[in-house]
Amino acid sequence: AQSVTQPDIHITVSEGASLELRCNYSYGATPYLFWYVQSPGQGLQLLLKYFSGDTLVQGIKGFEAEFKRSQSSFNLRKPSVHWSDAAEYFCAAYSGGGADGLTFGKGTHLIIQP
Amino acid sequence: DSGVTQTPKHLITATGQRVTLRCSPRSGDLSVYWYQQSLDQGLQFLIQYYNGEERAKGNILERFSAQQFPDLHSELNLSSLELGDSALYFCASSTREESYNEQFFGPGTRLTVL
Numbered sequence: 001a002q003s004v005t006q007p008d009i010h011i012t013v014s015e016g017a018s019l020e021l022r023c024n025y026s027y028g029a030t031p032y033l034f035w036y037v038q039s040p041g042q043g044l045q046l047l048l049k050y051f052s053g054d055t056l057v058q059g060i061k062g063f064e065a066e067f068k069r070s071q072s073s074f075n076l077r078k079p080s081v082h083w084s085d086a087a088e089y090f091c092a093a094y095s096g097g098g099a100d101g102l103t104f105g106k107g108t109h110l111i112i113q114p
Numbered sequence: 115d116s117g118v119t120q121t122p123k124h125l126i127t128a129t130g131q132r133v134t135l136r137c138s139p140r141s142g143d144l145s146v147y148w149y150q151q152s153l154d155q156g157l158q159f160l161i162q163y164y165n166g167e168e169r170a171k172g173n174i175l176e177r178f179s180a181q182q183f184p185d186l187h188s189e190l191n192l193s194s195l196e197l198g199d200s201a202l203y204f205c206a207s208s209t210r211e212e213s214y215n216e217q218f219f220g221p222g223t224r225l226t227v228l
Contacts, residue, residue: 032214043116043204043219044157051214090157094213101147101159101170101213 002027004093006105013081014113021076021108023091031093033074034102035065038088047089050074061085086112117141118220120205126226132193135223139186139207145169146188147208147217148180152201163188164211192225200227 005024013019025031032051036044048059055067065076074091091105117140127133139146148160150173159172163182174180177195182188192199202224206217 041221043118043206043221044217045116045219046216049214049216096212096214101162101172102217103159104157106156 002031002093002095002103004091004103004105006089006091006108008108009106010109010111012111012113015083016080019076019078019081019085019110021089021091021110023074023076023105024072025074025091025093026072027093027095029095030069031095033065033067034092034094035059035063035074035076036090036092036104037061038090038107040087044090047076081110081112083112083114086110116218116220118205118207118218120203120220120223122223123221124224124226126228127195128228129195129197131195131227132191133195133225135190135192135203135205135225137188137190137205137207137220139188139205140218143207143209143218144186145208145211145215145217146182146186147206147213148174148188148190149204149206150201151204151222152198155201157204160190162213169211170213195227197227200225 003026034049035047092102119138144165147162151157160174162170180190202222206219208215
């Protein structure tokens with residue numbers, strides 16, 4: 001079955017430190033890949049997406065993600081986190097074809113330490 | 115503010131009851147998606163409508179139904195409610211038909227079934 005896995009439920013990072021959130025997918029072919037962020041009490045917002053081409057994609061708010069086919073991974077990174085980055089982060093995938101929608105991982109809760 | 119509105123923000127009801135959640139997409143968006151977010155299941159895609167027609171179906175229970183009206187707003191109907199239906203229900207919209215297009219999420223409706 002198609003699935004998206006985010007191995008880390010919680011991650012704590014000091015303000016100003018670098019961040020990497022992990023995401024692995026299990027699909028027959030490379031799906032479309034996304035990272036969304038959910039701030040407390042709000043809906044989700046798209047950070048970035050990967051369809052094809054350059055494996056390093058840039059997103060909003062200083063985030064980037066790298067697609068690695070050999071590892072079936074799409075990890076999210078940020079060189080220096082800010083307290084406002086504290087939120088829930090979701091990796092998602094879409095296989096294409098139109099019969100279904102996005103499949104989300106369980107999410108990673110990011111805590112920023114001062 | 116994503117431009118997607120959902121009403122009501124909170125809903126408390128009893129088991130066995132029926133409720134209707136409403137979603138107004140961003141101006142010009144033809145696709146509406148419904149998602150359920152719960153602690154045990156995470157964020158799950160329920161159903162998508164595009165320009166009034168059902169486009170894609172996910173893990174939507176038979177007790178749940180949805181429709182999209184000519185003015186493009188959408189309603190999600192939940193009937194014979196059970197305790198396990200307590201969750202945050204999100205609506206999202208996008209301009210086009212395919213799920214890989216950026217989806218804009220509303221703030222959600224929190225449903226509590228007692």
